[in-house]
Amino acid sequence: MYKKKYPVIIFEGIEASGKSTNINNFSKFLKKNKYQFIKIREPGGTKFSEKLRKIMLSKSNKLDKKTDLLLILASRSENVSKIIYKNYQKKIILIDRFSDSTIAYQHYGMGLNLNIIKNLNSYIIGKFKPDLTFLCTVNNKNMNNRLKIRSNNNRYDNFKINFYNKVQKGFLKLSKNKKKYVLLDSNNSTPAENLNRIIKEFKKIAK
């Protein structure tokens, strides 16, 4: 298999799926081993995109779901042109959520049109393709327990279990039969086991 020195790696998954733990543990590994990398999150990333994140997630803004979609895409467009293309093939790029989140949340979760989302994603992203996506998963019982003890800080923390279920099913559909996706189970694996899996998969694609 052709290996890249600086792959682009995405972490996806619903709330309480262990996504943040997995990406943070992997970042620590990269730092400790002196790999050149950057890490961004979506929505967020550039200074302007972080402002858009604040607006989108603020509880005081009761935004329409189409407005959310456009804010997320505006944030992504800035990241692609100002961060991703600039660092592409120069540093490893880790992204906490990317285009699949928009399909999973805005289409499978909120019912917005799939083709419109796909077309807008391609329009913004262009030819660039991530090398690997880690999809972090959680079962209903653990999701329920973890969500109960979470603070309810932003608009997106208010969703019900049923919504997250639809979103996770959407993510699983997107990952089905695709070689570039690796599932990380937060129910039966410890964070340390997941980190080992991430490193193993990373070494398969990285020089």
Ligand code: ATM
């Ligand atoms: P994080 O807390 O994982 O950074 O994500 C913030 C919210 O943004 C997340 N909320 N929840 N649950 C999901 C939402 N989001 C979308 O709805 N669509 C997208 O395309 C992205 C990137 C994020």
